[in-house]
Amino acid sequence: MKAVISSTGLWTPEESITNEELVESFNAYVDIWNSKNSSSISNGKKLELTYSNASFIEKASGVKSRYTISKKSILDPNIMAPRIPKRKNSEPSILAEIGFKAAQNALAKINRNPKDIDAIICACSNLQRGYPAVAVEIQNLLGAQGFAFDMNVACSSATFGIETARCLISGGQAKTVLVINPEICTAHLNFKDRDAHFIFGDVATATLIESDEVCEKEHWEIISSKLITEFSNNIRNNFGFLNHCAPEDDGMIGERGKKGLTDKLFVQNGRSVFKEVVPIVADMIIKECDKNNLQPDNLKRLWLHQANLSMNQLIAKKVLGKTYEKEKTPIVLDEYANTSSAGSIIAFHKYNSDFKNGDIGLICSFGAGYSAGAIFVRKNG
Numbered sequence: 607m608k609a610v611i612s613s614t615g616l617w618t619p620e621e622s623i624t625n626e627e628l629v630e631s632f633n634a635y636v637d638i639w640n641s642k643n644s645s646s647i648s649n650g651k652k653l654e655l656t657y658s659n660a661s662f663i664e665k666a667s668g669v670k671s672r673y674t675i676s677k678k679s680i681l682d683p684n685i686m687a688p689r690i691p692k693r694k695n696s697e698p699s700i701l702a703e704i705g706f707k708a709a710q711n712a713l714a715k716i717n718r719n720p721k722d723i724d725a726i727i728c729a730c731s732n733l734q735r736g737y738p739a740v741a742v743e744i745q746n747l748l749g750a751q752g753f754a755f756d757m758n759v760a761c762s763s764a765t766f767g768i769e770t771a772r773c774l775i776s777g778g779q780a781k782t783v784l785v786i787n788p789e790i791c792t793a794h795l796n797f798k799d800r801d802a803h804f805i806f807g808d809v810a811t812a813t814l815i816e817s818d819e820v821c822e823k824e825h826w827e828i829i830s831s832k833l834i835t836e837f838s839n840n841i842r843n844n845f846g847f848l849n850h851c852a853p854e855d856d857g858m859i860g861e862r863g864k865k866g867l868t869d870k871l872f873v874q875n876g877r878s879v880f881k882e883v884v885p886i887v888a889d890m891i892i893k894e895c896d897k898n899n900l901q902p903d904n905l906k907r908l909w910l911h912q913a914n915l916s917m918n919q920l921i922a923k924k925v926l927g928k929t930y931e932k933e934k935t936p937i938v939l940d941e942y943a944n945t946s947s948a949g950s951i952i953a954f955h956k957y958n959s960d961f962k963n964g965d966i967g968l969i970c971s972f973g974a975g976y977s978a979g980a981i982f983v984r985k986n987g
Contacts, residue, residue, distance in 0.1 A: 607781075608818040609772035611826040611983060614955040615712025615812035617704050618942075621677040625660035625670055625804065632658045632803055634683040656800065663804045664940075668915025672807030672943035674792050675700070686797040688790070701734040702743040705788035708810040709748060712784070716822050718814065724780035726754035729767030730787050731946040731974075732794050733758055736847060744786060752780060760841070761911055761973025762833075763787060763947035764813065768969070768981050769831045771815040781817040786810070787948045794843055796871040806872070807943035811951040824987030826958075829966070832894045832980045836886065840878045841974035845870040880917055887972045888924035894980055900966065902926050905934070907957065907967040912939035912949030947971065961985040 636655045646652040664670055674680060676688035690700055698706070705728060713720060726748075728741035733756055741754035759766040764787045771783035791806035818827070849870065895902050902925050910918045915937060922935045936957040939949065950969050961967065962985065969981040 607775055607778075609775045609815055609828045610818050610821045610986070611768075611813060611828065612816045612821045613712045613715045613718070613814040614951060615708040615710065615715065615814075616952060616955050617707040617711060617810040619673040619675045619808050621675070622671050622673050623677055623680065625663045627681060628672075628797075628804055629658045629660045629663070631681040631683055631686065632797070632800070635686060635798060638683055658800050658803065666916075667804065668918075668937065668939055669804055669943045670940045672792075672804075673809060673941075675704075675790060675808050676792065680792060680797060688792050690790075690793070698747060699734055699740065699743060701728075701730070701740050701788045701790065702747060704790075704808075704810040705740065705744050705786040705812070706747045708788070708812040709744065709784055709786050712812040712814050716814070718782075720748040720750045722820075723748065723750040723782050723784050724752040725771070725774055725783045726750060726752075727767045727770060727783065727785045728754070728756045728788065729763035729770075729785055729947060730758065730789050731760045731763060731791065732789075732843075740788070741786070750784075759835075759947075759977050759979075760975055761913065761944075761946045761949070762971040762975065762977035762979045764811070764951050765831075765947075765969060765971040765979025765981050766833055766977070767947075768813060768815060768828070769833055769979065771813075772828055772831065775815065775817050781820050783815045785813045785815060787812070787946075787951060789946045789948045791944065791946050794845070794872045796868060796873075801876070802872060802874065805944050807945050809942060809945045809948050809952065811948040811955065813951060822987070826983040827986050828981060829984050830894060830898045830980075830982040832890055834886070834890055834978050836976045838879075838882065838974075838976045840875040840882070841976075842869070842873050843871065843974075880914070883972050883976055883978075884917055884920050884924070886976060887970065887978050888921050890978055890980055891921075891925050891968065891970065894982065898982065900982075904966055905968050906961065906965045907933075908935045909950050909953040909957065909967060909969045910935055911971045911973060912937065912942065912953060913944045913973065915939065946973070958985075963987065
């Protein structure tokens with residue numbers, strides 16, 4: 607049996623924050639902090655915080671805005687974090703709710719009944735809890751059958767999930783698998799960190815992978831895939847169930863470095879990530895093309911992970927050549943910012959309508975781990 611992508615779904619929050627709004631909030635926080643710590647700053651015990659800049663953010667990252675589920679509290683200089691009310695166990699969790707909505711969108715596009723789903727994988731960068739699995743909760747909300755489980759490979763969760771789904775299908779465990787990526791990335795972001803406060807946004811995506819025996823006439827055949835990991839501390843989040851077991855860590859309050867960044871939120875060494883990840887990803891793509899007797903020019907589109915515009919441009923140059931057509935690597939991070947595992951799926955979801963029968967494209971992820979995933983697809987029908 608061959609595995610194919612039959613449909614994708616997207617859920618986008620109603621609220622969005624522009625760079626200008628985010629910077630205004632951050633700079634107000636800077637004024638408050640510097641005023642409260644003026645004496646420590648004057649005697650050299652603390653460093654004065656500096657302003658952020660909207661135009662610099664766009665130039666450095668390509669991000670212009672981001673969607674969020676909690677705009678008001680993020681922009682409040684006295685809070686600067688999402689505020690998501692606690693829900694009863696009898697109520698759907700927030701991660702399951704947005705994942706469910708993305709799944710509904712994917713299924714509705716091809717009139718597929720949830721009862722036809724054999725398996726569900728909830729693959730994302732931050733899971734709301736250890737157990738019960740969010741995937742099983744989504745399975746219950748959909749009224750699906752079969753089995754479900756969670757997985758986490760940070761920004762590569764979607765591609766790793768798609769490859770896992772392909773293996774389940776080829777192994778006979780399932781004929782129809784939903785891979786769902788609910789990403790509330792603003793919840794792991796330190797909005798008081800000038801170097802990172804603009805990076806992430808919230809969203810949820812879903813991808814329906816099926817056996818070619820049951821799929822719709824029009825679909826995307828998965829013709830090849832490649833997954834790699836290489837350990838690095840350059841992107842890290844130390845939040846976990848053992849935090850409260852380390853009294854010297856002071857729970858969630860522990861500070862890191864002079865800027866007081868908590869290591870229980872997103873922390874990265876951006877320059878090292880850029881320098882090390884780009885060649886890993888470009889080399890993976892080129893080698894996989896060679897393995898499948900494909901010239902990179904045969905790829906009509908690269909739906910790349912949406913982390914940083916310069917990274918995507920450099921990867922494209924290494925794979926396609928310096929004069930590559932920009933249409934070959936569509937960008938959605940200007941509107942969505944970095945949405946971790948969902949980014950490449952958003953790009954695929956929005957920019958594939960011009961494909962004709964036989965056209966080939968690449969869904970590609972890369973991020974913390976390091977991890978990278980490549981899913982080569984061919985349009986059929």
